[in-house]
Amino acid sequence: MWRRTLSVLALLVLWQIVSLFMKPTILPSPIAVFAQLGQNLTQPETYSQLGVTMFRVVVGMIAGVAVGMIIGLTMGLTKIGEDLLDTWVLVLFTIPALVYGILCILWFGLNDTAAIVAIAVGSAPPIAINIWQGTKAIDRDLIHMGKAFRFGKATVLLKIVVPQLIPYILAALRYGLGIAWKIVTIVELIGLSSGVGYMLSYWFGNFSMIQVLAWTLLFTITLLIIEFAILKPLENRLTRWRPAAQIQRGAA
Amino acid sequence: MIMTESYLSIDHLHKEFPRRGDRPLNVLGDLDVHVEEGALLSILGPSGCGKSTLLNIINGLDDATTGEVRLAGRKVSTRTRSDVKIGVVFQQPRLLAWRTVRNNVALPLQEMGLPKDEIDDRVRRYLALVGLAEFADYYPLQLSGGMQQRVSLARGLAIEPDLLLADEPFSALDEFSARRLRQEFVRIWAETGKTILFVTHNIREAVFLSSRLLVITDRPARTYLDLPVTVPHPRKPEDDLLFELEKSVTEDFMRMEEQVRLEKEMTR
Ligand SMILES: Nc1ncnc2c1ncn2[C@@H]1O[C@H](COP(=O)(O)OP(=O)(O)OP(=O)(O)O)[C@@H](O)[C@H]1O
Numbered sequence: 273m274w275r276r277t278l279s280v281l282a283l284l285v286l287w288q289i290v291s292l293f294m295k296p297t298i299l300p301s302p303i304a305v306f307a308q309l310g311q312n313l314t315q316p317e318t319y320s321q322l323g324v325t326m327f328r329v330v331v332g333m334i335a336g337v338a339v340g341m342i343i344g345l346t347m348g349l350t351k352i353g354e355d356l357l358d359t360w361v362l363v364l365f366t367i368p369a370l371v372y373g374i375l376c377i378l379w380f381g382l383n384d385t386a387a388i389v390a391i392a393v394g395s396a397p398p399i400a401i402n403i404w405q406g407t408k409a410i411d412r413d414l415i416h417m418g419k420a421f422r423f424g425k426a427t428v429l430l431k432i433v434v435p436q437l438i439p440y441i442l443a444a445l446r447y448g449l450g451i452a453w454k455i456v457t458i459v460e461l462i463g464l465s466s467g468v469g470y471m472l473s474y475w476f477g478n479f480s481m482i483q484v485l486a487w488t489l490l491f492t493i494t495l496l497i498i499e500f501a502i503l504k505p506l507e508n509r510l511t512r513w514r515p516a517a518q519i520q521r522g523a524a
Numbered sequence: 525m526i527m528t529e530s531y532l533s534i535d536h537l538h539k540e541f542p543r544r545g546d547r548p549l550n551v552l553g554d555l556d557v558h559v560e561e562g563a564l565l566s567i568l569g570p571s572g573c574g575k576s577t578l579l580n581i582i583n584g585l586d587d588a589t590t591g592e593v594r595l596a597g598r599k600v601s602t603r604t605r606s607d608v609k610i611g612v613v614f615q616q617p618r619l620l621a622w623r624t625v626r627n628n629v630a631l632p633l634q635e636m637g638l639p640k641d642e643i644d645d646r647v648r649r650y651l652a653l654v655g656l657a658e659f660a661d662y663y664p665l666q667l668s669g670g671m672q673q674r675v676s677l678a679r680g681l682a683i684e685p686d687l688l689l690a691d692e693p694f695s696a697l698d699e700f701s702a703r704r705l706r707q708e709f710v711r712i713w714a715e716t717g718k719t720i721l722f723v724t725h726n727i728r729e730a731v732f733l734s735s736r737l738l739v740i741t742d743r744p745a746r747t748y749l750d751l752p753v754t755v756p757h758p759r760k761p762e763d764d765l766l767f768e769l770e771k772s773v774t775e776d777f778m779r780m781e782e783q784v785r786l787e788k789e790m791t792r
């Protein structure tokens with residue numbers, strides 16, 4: 273843990289040093305940015321803007337994860353599914369997130385639905401690809417064991433296949449979350465009048481470097497909180513059977 | 525003549541695996557074995573001759589190329605698996621790494637729909653039997669290879685099968701634990717009267733345990749030797765009769781390998 277703290281501190285020090293040589297309108301010092309952030313946090317509006325963005329991300333991600341997992345499992349576990357879907361998933365994966373944003377705004381108008389659908393459509397392909405790859409690494413011998421003991425299809429899927437996919441599902445969640453944040457900011461930036469992306473565009477319009485950085489920082493900190501308060505503990509819980517995971521925890 | 529059908533009958537069983545760009549690999553060639561109910565049959569044979577494949581076919585996990593397997597009066601295939609309760613101890617432990625030892629043993633029992641008390645009771649009994657009572661809450665990767673093998677043995681026994689297919693269940697154990705487990709194994713067999721097919725590379729083990737001994741040849745596998753072991757249980761590992769038998773089977777085994785070697789040289 274202290275190594276992580278150290279690397280964050282080092283970055284802040286570097287930022288502080290560089291800012292000494294720059295005009296505050298180009299690069300304000302970290303202290304000023306944090307002060308601005310602190311001040312923003314005393315205003316209820318900040319929370320409502322962040323909340324709106326979070327709402328879009330969470331709903332869009334839930335839809336994206338559900339669709340992505342179903343597609344990924346279908347591709348991984350059935351030959352027909354793989355043949356029918358793999359080209360499309362790869363095509364959808366290569367389309368830039370910006371395109372989904374624009375299309376959804378044109379189709380659904382300037383509202384939450386546009387953002388949510390864009391996130392769902394943008395995050396589903398990478399999640400599907402991750403799960404699909406994960407199914408390639410499944411230990412067939414264990415499925416064989418399940419069949420030998422006459423486990424039903426559902427038991428084989430839920431108790432033997434899905435647990436082996438958990439590392440891939442977690443990786444997909446992280447990746448999907450990253451994509452979801454990018455899409456939501458883009459959609460908010462180009463079309464909506466609320467959310468973190470809108471605030472960034474607003475302060476950009478006002479040439480306020482310090483506010484742009486303060487909002488970016490808020491965004492980053494939120495992501496870190498999600499990682500360390502939700503994803504990491506979840507991962508540790510789900511992979512505690514691995515000796516390596518235990519050694520790490522013992523050493524920390 | 526009226527023939528009463530044996531519990532497990534293997535008739536003209538032939539199995540080949542297709543190979544890309546080559547003739548298929550001929551694994552089992554015309555195997556004929558009839559096993560009576562309540563037998564403890566040891567299967568001995570060179571590595572790679574098809575013993576694990578044979579157990580898979582009996583369990584309906586793989587199909588014969590030709591010939592048939594009938595279990596308790598019904599033909600077995602991957603589509604028509606027998607309703608006889610079959611327990612399996614694989615050559616590798618095949619445990620679910622993310623489940624504790626306890627939950628690995630419990631899973632097949634849950635699948636069978638047993639009540640929870642019964643499951644808890646059986647898990648405790650069979651883990652104690654294999655000497656792993658203290659390790660119920662460990663995860664498989666925290667155990668040694670031999671301990672994992674014993675968990676797998678407990679899992680196979682805990683369903684209290686009518687037919688147990690055990691593929692070298694003691695191979696990763698030290699001689700001392702193996703001895704103790706063999707004794708327990710025979711005791712369970714004698715008490716329950718269930719049928720056991722037991723693959724091993726250890727002739728002494730086969731002679732000590734089984735009521736009948738089957739030696740099969742290298743690929744394509746056929747019966748080389750099929751003889752009853754009539755020494756009554758409980759047996760002592762140091763029994764002279766058993767020792768004699770071990771010696772003669774070992775000699776037969778050597779002769780078989782020698783024959784194979786000669787045949788290979790002739791065809792060259
Ligand atoms: N699914 C499969 N596909 C192709 N070939 C296979 C398959 N399973 C087994 N074989 C081949 O069949 C032969 C017999 O394998 P099997 O595992 O039955 O041997 P075995 O008698 O159990 O050997 P060992 O004593 O070493 O465990 C081997 O040559 C193996 O390569």
Ligand SMILES: [Mg+2]
Pocket residue numbers: 575576577615691
């Ligand atoms: Mg084998």
